[in-house]
Amino acid sequence: MRVLVIGGGGREHALVWKLKQSPRVKEIYCAPGNGGIGEIATCVPIAATDVNGLLRFARDRGIDLTVVGPEAALMAGVVDTFEERGFRIFGPEKAAAKVEGSKRFAKRLMEKYGIPTAAYRTFSDPKEAVAHIREQGAPIVVKADGLAAGKGVVVAGTVEEAVNAVRRMMEERTFGSAGERIVVEECLTGQEMSLMAFVDGETVRPMVPAQDHKPVFDGDRGPNTGGMGSYSPVPQIPEEQIREAETRILEPMARGMVREGLCYRGVLYAGLMITEEGPRVIEFNARFGDPETQAVLPRLEGDLAEILMAATEGRLDKVEVAWRREAALCVVMTSGGYPGPYPKGIAIEALPENAEDLMIFHAGTKRKDGRLVTAGGRVLGVTALGRDLREAKHTAYQTLESIVFQGAHFRKDIGLRAIDSRI
Incomplete structure (x- = not known):
């Protein structure tokens, strides 16, 4: 099977990494990819929103499955175009992706179908x-x-x-x-949680929960970013509240989409606040989260390609989705100045090799004159697996100390809230 992943960040690197483990996948391409993805897949210089360019590539290379990473590609209508031409593609159609593309649209759906929100x-x-x-x-x-x-x-x-x-x-x-x-x-108060699910119509297969860290500095200070790190599981949130989020939020939204006549075959992401009254929706996204995916996919057992293909073929209800017991923690390294202006082209030194319990997911990197250099605000996501979050955190931060590029910044407290709650 030939697979095309659309996008070029840390989320897409994690997707390529997991898809490459499938015995069904013989060739894998990424458009446009990045410096790390290029080490395990063939990167092609096509922008994620260049729908016609992506379609031509899929046709010319005989792509069997396309996986959409970024929301901009969904809102550009890539899924609609591919499906009209008979290509299998994992992601919701443009009209359904408005659940992320318009917060007003999402709020109206939540009101209509009784989904708790602010x-x-x-x-x-x-x-x-x-x-x-x-x-x-x-x-x-x-x-x-x-x-x-x-x-x-x-x-x-x-x-x-x-x-x-x-x-x-x-x-x-x-x-x-x-x-x-x-x-x-x-303004809702409580603990935040990200809960993603594979969705095929009314069939919902929840993923393990994660928690993201948006503010740029320790202690949740400073401006919001695209995400400074994530971890899974989220042990400080009771299991019954996670189940409540599945049954009162994810499943009703999937049913609501069907009733609205919307074709939703992709990932439904619920950004939640766990309040004293129970889970409330902060936002919905129409794709894999970033950097949540970097902490969730390492815990997935089995064949990601089979799950995604089943969803595109309307048979997700026939597929079992299982998860590893180990914990995963991802810390994002950024360029100096991010989320404001930042330099590019800074050499990255001493990057360790991936191992069984350690994955370096590239976000903003490229190869220049044979060297790996920075090419974005979020540069790397260092993800570690461990018997628990404490062990995963130790491995991730030990690795971070060995990676060097001028101006590098990362939070020192990723996962600390969960670890402290277990003491």
Whole structure:
């Protein structure tokens, strides 16, 4: 089987790495890929949103299965185009991917199907949004309605911070057209959890939960990023609340999609807050999370290619999905200055080899004159497996200390909340 993975970040490296373990996969390509993916697959210089270029490549190389990584490719309609031409592709169609592409759309679906989430209002007029914020007070959450690479959310501790967020999104257009409309919602409190599932219509196969770390600095300080690290399992969250999230959130949303006439065959990602009243949805995504995938896929037993192929063929209900007992922890190394401006082309030194309990997933790297250099804000994701999170954390951080590039930054407290809860 020939497989094409669309994307070029750490999530896609993890997907390629896991798919390559399948005895069914004979050739694997990645568009556009990165410096690490190129060591285990053939990278092709096609942008993730170049739908026609991707289609031509799939036709010319006889691709049997395409796997979509980034949300931008979904919203560009790559799934619709591939399916219209008879190519198997894993990911929801564009209309269904609006569950991520429009926060207002997702909120309306949650209201309609009784899925617990934060109270909210949407605005297309910044003056009305500011008036609402001043009336509600802080803390309060301001979200760009459209795609903003995981950075279009501001959890404002003061009214002025929220007002400034509205101005940046709607007037200064920090996130372009994604900020034409915004969602303002109540600030939920509790533990965050990411829960992904393989979905094929009404069939839902949950993955093991993970917890992401968005702020750039230790102690959840500083601006939000695309994700500074993740770990799985999340032992501080009771098993019954995880099951509740599956039955009250993931399964109703899958059923709701079917009732809306939407074709959803892909990953449904629920970003959750575990409140005193139970799980509440912060956001839905229409694809594998990043960096959650780097902590979840190493725990998957069996053949990822078989699971994804089954979903595209409408037979996910016939496939068993099993998980390893070991814990996994991923720490992201970033370029200096990220999530603000950062340099590129910095040489990366002393990168260790992957091992049974250690995976180095590349996010923003490329090969230049035979050397591995930085090419993005998030550069590497160091993922370790262990008997528990403490062991996985030790291995990951021990490895991080040996990797060198100028300006490298990483959080020192990934997984600490979970480990402290077990002491």
